[in-house]
Amino acid sequence: MTHLALMIQQLDQIFVLAAHWLLSYLPAALQPLGSAILSVAAIIIAFATLFALTTLLERKGLGRMQNRYGPNRVGPCGLFQPLADGIKSLTKEDLVPICADRAVHFMAPILLVAASFMGYAVLPIGRNMVMVDMNAGVLFFFAVGSLMELAVFMAGWSSRSKYSLLGAMRAIAQMISYEVPLVLASVVVLMQAGSLSTVAIVNMQAAYSGIWPHWFVFTPWGFAGFILFMIAATAESNRSPFDLPEGESEIIAGY
Numbered sequence: 001m002t003h004l005a006l007m008i009q010q011l012d013q014i015f016v017l018a019a020h021w022l023l024s025y026l027p028a029a030l031q032p033l034g035s036a037i038l039s040v041a042a043i044i045i046a047f048a049t050l051f052a053l054t055t056l057l058e059r060k061g062l063g064r065m066q067n068r069y070g071p072n073r074v075g076p077c078g079l080f081q082p083l084a085d086g087i088k089s090l091t092k093e094d095l096v097p098i099c100a101d102r103a104v105h106f107m108a109p110i111l112l113v114a115a116s117f118m119g120y121a122v123l124p125i126g127r128n129m130v131m132v133d134m135n136a137g138v139l140f141f142f143a144v145g146s147l148m149e150l151a152v153f154m155a156g157w158s159s160r161s162k163y164s165l166l167g168a169m170r171a172i173a174q175m176i177s178y179e180v181p182l183v184l185a186s187v188v189v190l191m192q193a194g195s196l197s198t199v200a201i202v203n204m205q206a207a208y209s210g211i212w213p214h215w216f217v218f219t220p221w222g223f224a225g226f227i228l229f230m231i232a233a234t235a236e237s238n239r240s241p242f243d244l245p246e247g248e249s250e251i252i253a254g255y
Contacts, residue, residue, distance in 0.1 A: 015042075016128050039131045043120045052082030062240060097159055104158035108151050115147035124202045137198035138190060142183055145236075149175050174244065175236050182232035188225035192216050 010017070019038055026034045056071060056078065063070025071078030096105055122137035124130040134140060149172050156168020193201040193216075207214045216222035235242035 012127055015126070036131075043131065044117060047117070047120055052086070056082050058239070097161070099160040101158040101160065104154050108155035108158060111154065112148055112151035115144050115151060118144040118147075122198050124199050130199055133199050134197070136196045138186065138196045138201070141198070142179075142186075146179070149179075170244075171238070174238070174242065178232040178235035178242075181228055182236060185225040185229035185232060188221050189216050192219070192222065 019035070022038065023031050023034050059081075060070040060078070071081035074080045074084045094106075096102055119141050121131045122134060122140050132140075152168050152171050152175070156165045156171075159165070189201060190196060193204045195201060195204075205213065205215050212218075217226045238244075
């Protein structure tokens with residue numbers, strides 16, 4: 001019985017054990033580097049795939065709301081549409097205005113993508129499954145998230161066009177406006193957990209009362225913070241119905 005309980009307890013560690021098994025084939029001096037590369041690869045593959053699927057579901061849902069089909073041509077039921085979009089984005093021609101700052105124009109999208117994935121470094125995906133366990137993980141998460149505003153400004157400014165700069169400032173205005181309630185909503189969790197460590201915050205919610213989990217979202221103040229956080233996060237990521245910055249190309253030529 002003890003052996004069975006031990007197997008069940010280690011079931012959620014299958015990915016951790018697999019990573020240790022792979023790293024055992026490397027020399028000891030290269031294992032830290034190999035561990036970092038393996039962690040980064042896992043985060044990029046897993047979350048990029050999840051983002052592709054949620055984007056597909058969002059586009060299909062919006063299509064139904066607007067009485068149209070949505071993606072349905074590439075693959076069965078349009079399932080491969082995100083893959084086709086990714087290939088198109090990677091292979092399309094990179095047009096740079098003649099008067100643009102070429103270095104900044106090139107770095108803006110790279111910084112935007114890098115900032116999007118850096119936040120996952122401090123998010124505990126599971127038990128013993130966090131890339132970097134730092135005491136101020138929440139501060140790091142919001143700090144790297146703020147880099148996206150900088151990337152949008154770089155894109156608008158580097159084009160050397162008043163219209164592009166105006167479009168970037170409109171997008172940044174929305175992102176910053178909703179970032180304030182986004183951070184304030186997280187204060188509810190920080191005060192309940194008494195820590196800025198994402199791992200400690202998760203561990204504080206690991207207990208159960210029977211089958212009822214001790215999640216902060218099930219408290220009145222936690223639920224209010226959750227609703228505020230989700231609205232602000234949707235707005236800051238420019239998703240519907242807060243997707244005005246994505247329509248800048250139709251409004252004032254875009255950033």
